[in-house]
Amino acid sequence: MRILAIETSCDETGIAIVDAETSAEGATVFRVLANVTLSQIAMHREYGGVFPMLAKREHARTLVPVLIRALDQAGLKAKTSRHVIEHPLRDEFKEMFEREPELFSQMMAHIPELGVPKIDAIAVTTGPGLEPALWVGLNFARALALLWKLPLIPINHMEGHLLAAALVPDEKRADAEVRTIRLADVAFPALALLVSGGHTEIVLAKAWGSYTVLGETRDDAVGEAFDKAARLLDLPYPGGPEIARLAQNGTPGAYSLPRPMLHSSDYDFSFSGLKTAVRYLIRDLSAKGPITDAMRADIAREFEDACVEVLVGKTMRAAREHGAGTLLLGGGVSANARLRDALAAKTESEGIPFYAPERDLSTDNGLMIAISAYLRRDETADLRTLRAQGTMPL
Ligand code: KG4
Ligand code: ZN
Numbered sequence: 001m002r003i004l005a006i007e008t009s010c011d012e013t014g015i016a017i018v019d020a021e022t023s024a025e026g027a028t029v030f031r032v033l034a035n036v037t038l039s040q041i042a043m044h045r046e047y048g049g050v051f052p053m054l055a056k057r058e059h060a061r062t063l064v065p066v067l068i069r070a071l072d073q074a075g076l077k078a079k080t081s082r083h084v085i086e087h088p089l090r091d092e093f094k095e096m097f098e099r100e101p102e103l104f105s106q107m108m109a110h111i112p113e114l115g116v117p118k119i120d121a122i123a124v125t126t127g128p129g130l131e132p133a134l135w136v137g138l139n140f141a142r143a144l145a146l147l148w149k150l151p152l153i154p155i156n157h158m159e160g161h162l163l164a165a166a167l168v169p170d171e172k173r174a175d176a177e178v179r180t181i182r183l184a185d186v187a188f189p190a191l192a193l194l195v196s197g198g199h200t201e202i203v204l205a206k207a208w209g210s211y212t213v214l215g216e217t218r219d220d221a222v223g224e225a226f227d228k229a230a231r232l233l234d235l236p237y238p239g240g241p242e243i244a245r246l247a248q249n250g251t252p253g254a255y256s257l258p259r260p261m262l263h264s265s266d267y268d269f270s271f272s273g274l275k276t277a278v279r280y281l282i283r284d285l286s287a288k289g290p291i292t293d294a295m296r297a298d299i300a301r302e303f304e305d306a307c308v309e310v311l312v313g314k315t316m317r318a319a320r321e322h323g324a325g326t327l328l329l330g331g332g333v334s335a336n337a338r339l340r341d342a343l344a345a346k347t348e349s350e351g352i353p354f355y356a357p358e359r360d361l362s363t364d365n366g367l368m369i370a371i372s373a374y375l376r377r378d379e380t381a382d383l384r385t386l387r388a389q390g391t392m393p394l
Helices: 041-045 052-073 089-096 101-110 131-148 157-165 222-232 239-247 272-288 293-321 337-350 366-375
Strands: 002-007 012-022 028-039 121-127 152-156 167-169 179-183 190-195 200-207 210-216 326-330
Touching (some): 002 366, 012 366, 028 052, 041 052, 052 101, 052 131, 089 131, 101 131, 121 157, 121 366, 152 157, 157 167, 157 190, 157 326, 157 366, 190 293, 200 293, 210 293, 222 239, 222 272, 239 293, 239 337, 272 293, 326 337
Parallel strands (some): 002 121, 121 152, 190 326
Antiparallel strands (some): 002 012, 012 028, 167 179, 190 200
């Protein structure tokens, strides 16, 4: 089964094309024909954060070029095509993209040239995320499904992050030219820590597709806290990688920040107070004199340590209390080396297999959406009633 997946929930435009093959023994391998990710980070950096309307405008501008690149990579672009977008579809698209005239005209100009690619289904992230950004991806996916007469599979972004953690190279069927991956043989129940710019959740998975959220943040997501703390330290957006880099030169324990909710009996988090503590620390220090680069590095280190300690402490407790057979780490913050290393060390000492995504799959991408869509290949949507949902639960 060949799936084309579209991801536009935040500030990355992602389109992947994946061939899923299930063998007689029931093992599925995914051949990644294309995985194109276009980041808007440089654009949002000027404003110090992600602006939903700017994100939406950028997705609208880049969806057609990203689609063309993905089909080209996959070798699925028609050499010659007489395919045209006729009435009444043309009128329907015009109405659908009333507020994205540039996307509409790019579609009219370039989509017919692509022919009708050999694809079996389209998948799209319908939530959670920035609603205007989700809508543009959803409408684009809907238009392609209508035009190419394909089923559309709606996907939860957080399930994508969870699955991305468990993707491993398939050595047996490795192909020099095509990345070939599979889901690891995970022992369930698996416990997942999902950490991104919008979410911080501890999730118990009884099987792929069957989830219970055990706890989540009550205010800021941990990625958001990194971004806000970074701004206080005069670092650019996104703050996660910047803080991690600066923290490398910091001395652990030079300052003391709180570990919010580390010992609370639930599995919830709170990161907004930690960010405020950084603000006060910087204020108090600057009242005594200039803040040097060494001091900034020490603050970054302490902030990172505080986040990692809380995340690891609560996740490991949840793993023990729920008898987790596997631990998964997913979402943009999973790129954080100190968090990965700490979880790797703890799980090793407790004998729990641990999986985290490969670097290019830790931040938002279309591939993880395609994998999720394969698992949900029977859950196709009604093209007319499908909606984006900014706060969609897992
Ligand atoms: O999953 P993602 O790409 O987008 C959302 O769905 O939110 O996550 C982006 C978040 C940002 O807040 C960014 O600062 C954070 O992931 N991040 C990191 C690191 N790399 C990215 N946080 C801490 N350390 C990192 N190395
Ligand atoms: Zn994400």
